[in-house]
Amino acid sequence: xxxxTQAPTSQILAAGRRMTLxxxxxxxxxxxxxxxxxxxxxxxxxxxxxTAGTTGKGEVPDGYSVSRANTxxxxxxxxxxxxxxxxxxxxxxxxxxxxGELFFGEGSRLTVL
Amino acid sequence: GQNIDQPxxxxxxxxxxxxxxxxxxxxxxxxxxWYQQHAGExxxxxxxxxxxxxxxxxxxxxxxxxxxxxxxxxxxxxxMKDSASYLCAVGDSNYQLIWGxxxxxxxxx
Numbered sequence: 001x002x003x004x005t006q007a008p009t010s011q012i013l014a015a016g017r018r019m020t021l022x023x024x025x026x027x028x029x030x031x032x033x034x035x036x037x038x039x040x041x042x043x044x045x046x047x048x049x050x051t052a053g054t055t056g057k058g059e060v061p062d063g064y065s066v067s068r069a070n071t072x073x074x075x076x077x078x079x080x081x082x083x084x085x086x087x088x089x090x091x092x093x094x095x096x097x098x099x100g101e102l103f104f105g106e107g108s109r110l111t112v113l
Numbered sequence: 114g115q116n117i118d119q120p121x122x123x124x125x126x127x128x129x130x131x132x133x134x135x136x137x138x139x140x141x142x143x144x145x146x147w148y149q150q151h152a153g154e155x156x157x158x159x160x161x162x163x164x165x166x167x168x169x170x171x172x173x174x175x176x177x178x179x180x181x182x183x184x185x186x187x188x189x190x191x192x193m194k195d196s197a198s199y200l201c202a203v204g205d206s207n208y209q210l211i212w213g214x215x216x217x218x219x220x221x222x
Contacts, residue, residue, distance in 0.1 A: 040214055041214055042117060042200070042202075042211070042212030042213050042214045042215065043156075043200070043202075043210075043212040044212070045209060045210070048209075058209070090155060090156070099144065099146070099158075099161035099163075100144070100204070100208070101146065101158040101161060102146075102148075102156075102158065102210070103158075104155035104156050104157070105155060106154070106155050107154075107155055
């Protein structure tokens with residue numbers, strides 16, 4: 001029983017490099033989300049997808065892109081990483097509950113030098 | 114603007130009761146959530162309130178007053194494993210969650 005799987009767990013990369021964070025869920029949830037979490041701040045929504053084939057911008061979308069080719073996968077790409085993108089990234093999904101509660105992956109810790 | 118306020122840190126004693134407050138100002142309201150997040154781990158769902166009043170779930174209870182823009186999470190019979198951050202989040206008019214910065218709860222023996 002996996003739920004949501006994120007990869008990599010942790011990554012250090014040089015500024016200017018391209019990086020894709022992977023997210024896969026096996027719960028057949030329609031909605032998926034990418035958040036970043038920084039010390040002293042609440043979770044901030046980067047991008048979301050309400051269903052396969054559609055995506056939308058969240059609160060902090062600049063420098064990030066996403067795709068949703070199918071229900072299970074929702075990768076997040078940093079086209080040219082910058083140090084301010086150093087953060088912990090959480091993928092989440094929702095569906096199948098009355099409250100619309102989110103189910104989170106274990107997170108990807110990204111350091112951009 | 115939209116804002117969620119909760120205390121940064123609280124300390125309590127094992128076996129005691131603690132109340133974590135959350136006040137919010139959002140464009141619209143579509144439910145209030147509490148999540149628990151242990152250090153280095155993912156947030157996990159604790160409770161959901163959409164109507165005024167108290168929701169009880171075991172040792173944890175959550176209260177909501179929509180007219181006051183206020184909620185609290187009540188933890189009873191505190192255990193060491195309850196040491197974690199507690200995140201308050203509100204669904205806005207677009208059904209997107211607005212998150213507080215979290216309250217770090219420290220439990221002392």
